[in-house]
Amino acid sequence: MNHLLLLVALGLAGASPLNDNKVCQPHSRPWQVYLHGGGVSCSGALIDRWWLVTSYTCAPTSYKTIASLGEHDVTVVEGTEQHIQVAEVIRHSPYRSPLHSLTMVRLAEPARFNQYVQPIPLPRRCPQPGETCYVSGWGTTIPNQYEPPQLLKCITVPIVADQTCMNTFPEFLYWSIGMVCAGQVNTDNCLYNGGNVMVCDGQLQGVKWFDHGCTNPADPTVYTKLCIYNDWIKDVMDRYGPTLPPETTTRMTS
Structure with a gap:
């Protein structure tokens, strides 16, 4: 029982390796996204119901890459997944070293937040040596x-x-x-x-x-x-946001 409580405590603290392979506590990272298809297999972080962030090297492709949310074991169906097509890919310019490596990805439909799928907050400060x-x-x-x-x-x-x-x-x-x-x-x-x-x-x-x-x-x-990219990220979200049906406008004018 004490050993089980220790594993739970590690998961809550964020360390959460369960064995020598350093497997995460299942679904302890609900913001983690698995990007696959269109020649890619990589990770991203969900920051909004429409948007995720990844690196330049990930390079997903619009309507060919799938963003799988709520994943832990990507080789089996766990019943927690949401598989959504990538709709828009915006890379920070200019690319790569010594300049930038950042890509914003908009989903074709919004993520549904639940205990397995949640966004991660953008940074409010920069990380410090030793942290x-x-x-x-x-x-x-x-x-x-x-x-x-x-x-x-x-x-x-x-x-x-x-x-x-x-x-x-x-x-x-x-x-x-x-x-x-x-x-x-x-x-x-x-x-x-x-x-x-x-x-x-x-x-x-x-x-x-x-x-x-x-x-x-x-x-x-x-x-x-x-x-250092908060402003750029927010600008991309404003400029490339999805075009939504005018349901609210119709209700207000009817």
Whole structure:
């Protein structure tokens, strides 16, 4: 009984690995989205009933990629899923290092919020070095080893200082103010999956950019620093919002 209570406590705290494979407590990340089809298999974070955020490298395709919400085991039907087509894909420009890696995705129909599907708040502040954050995605947590997506995985990582991260960059990569790094030696620092979601203090703080921690576990992994993109995200939601039927207008004028 004590062991069971410990597992429940870990899940509520956000750490929630159930075994050596670092499997998340099922449905403990109701904002996590599995994007698949149209040549992609990656993650995103639901921020609104119409919108989710992912990385540039995820690259979903309108009306070819499916956003699956309420997922844990993507290989079976759990009865909690909502499968919705991707309608609009807006990438931040200019793309990639040393500039930006961020993509907004609008769903073809709104998500239905319930205990398995909930949005994650946008950041109210930026993450600080030493802060503990939680990363989730589908794929292996073992460096340099491929594993097809099945169960949602969770790892716990510390935010590291920008200079510490810069010192690990190969010569062909350049630092950007749009980057934040997390993970270090002797921590769980690898999770293979495009668009991994990083949450700190209950706020969305990153989507994965570069997998450095899976190549060398001593190196931090690079995430898009979402706290500096709040205005851009809100602008995209305003400009590219869905065209809704004029039901309210009709009722008001009739």
